[in-house]
Amino acid sequence: MNAVVAPTLERRGLMLVLSSPSGAGKTTISRILLEREEELTLSISATTRQMRPGEIHGKDYFFVSPDEFNSMVDNNEMLEHATVFDNKYGTPSEPVEQGLSSGQDVLFDIDWQGTQQVAAKAPNDIVRVFILPPSLQELERRLYARAQDSEEVVKGRMAKAADEMSHWAEYDYIIVNTDVEKSVADVQAILRAERLKRDRRPDLDSFVRGLRQA
């Protein structure tokens, strides 16, 4: 009998999208996930919004001028882009393509508009997770607790929350972020199961053929 050695199975990388109303906790969840998941890499968006205290150019976002943003769009460098809270946000394509082709999964913190655009371009690769706050009062409390936006900005974000949440049913998985650790564990469970999906394991065909011949 031939020895059948389980190969280092390759799989297609997936595009894990996290969306939520502002303040529900997706940045917090993303940061922990990226620390714990070696095969996950963040898609760093470009934005025209002001940098917040503690944010780092090239790590949290690429902070660009409206002209720079527009030329990226005109040069077809964006996988998707949208206007959110009067600022422009977009996903540069090249790092995403590089990540996926090197076998990494890519994490996106983008809104529903961007999610729809990515889903249209890559319906088989996208996994969509929507994060809800436990209540509106808690959402507002978190926005103030973050203490990085003015009262006017927080009010604007609260006013947009209902609109953002109206898109929840366009997502594959829904998490109510009451407890950060549990939410992170839930996203990890989603990742783990999605990575095992047959369509993401093109190498299994020849592996199983080998098993059957042994």
Ligand SMILES: Nc1nc2c(ncn2[C@@H]2O[C@H](COP(=O)(O)OP(=O)(O)O)[C@@H](O)[C@H]2O)c(=O)[nH]1
């Ligand atoms: N379409 C799209 N949305 C983005 C992108 N980057 C961030 N966003 C969304 O823009 C919104 C505002 O983000 P941000 O200003 O960081 O505020 P926060 O969500 O309160 O931390 C959030 O809903 C993000 O998911 C992007 O590249 N494309």
Ligand SMILES: Nc1ncnc2c1ncn2[C@@H]1O[C@H](COP(=O)(O)OP(=O)(O)O)[C@@H](O)[C@H]1O
């Ligand atoms: N489950 C949670 N319980 C309590 N506070 C949370 C929870 N998740 C996030 N937060 C806090 O809420 C605030 C907003 O979270 P953040 O991750 O910035 O939200 P988003 O990226 O969705 O706008 C932060 O101060 C964060 O520490």
